[in-house]
Amino acid sequence: MNLTEYVQLVSQEDFGRHFKHQAQWNNRLRSTGGRFFPKDGHLDFNPKVYQELGLDIFRKIVRHELCHYHLYFEGRGYQHKDQDFKEILKEVDGLRFVPSLPNSNSKPLKLYRCQSCQQSYQRKRRIDTKRYRCGICRGQLIQINQTKD
Known part of the structure; x- marks a missing residue:
């Protein structure tokens, strides 16, 4: 069974x-499980979600995208913020957000x-400690975990 046939079955x-x-x-696709394209009606899915999280989670993602699909073609609110979307997603037990993948390379x-007040900060990007200071006491910052960038 190919992907389109599976989506037809779930629908x-x-x-x-x-x-x-x-x-x-x-x-x-990296951070999302799927996408709906209103322009031509097709759906895209992230294969890593299926491979790493299994069929149960993937089916809930298919339901999520089908909520967008069916609501759009019925002329109802199909966006995440719309009440129609929230109600149907709850009825069919679809996922609102994709769980993080276990092998994600974050x-x-x-x-x-x-150094003065011991306030700690977490950042994704490196901070130039010569240029930036503590937001509370203006003290000097030091990097605790040394990582290779």
Whole structure:
């Protein structure tokens, strides 16, 4: 069974409606499980979510994207902020957010501490400690965990 056939099956079983467009894998997706394209009606899905989180989580992501799809073609509110979307997503037990992938290559946080008041800061990016000071007492910052950038 290919991806489009699987999405058609989920649409019929969980929504009682037909899915008439294409579904495809998109390896470039990083932080999202799928996307709906109103312009042509197709759906993109992140293959890593299926591979690393399994079919149960992936089916909930398919339901999420199908909520966008069906609401859009019915002329109802299909965006995350719309009440129609929130209600249908809850009815079909779709996921609001994708759980983080276990093998995601996120960079470790850099930890800084003020030498005067001991206030600690976490940052994704490196801070120039000669240029920036503590926001509380204006003391000098030092990096606690030394990482190679």
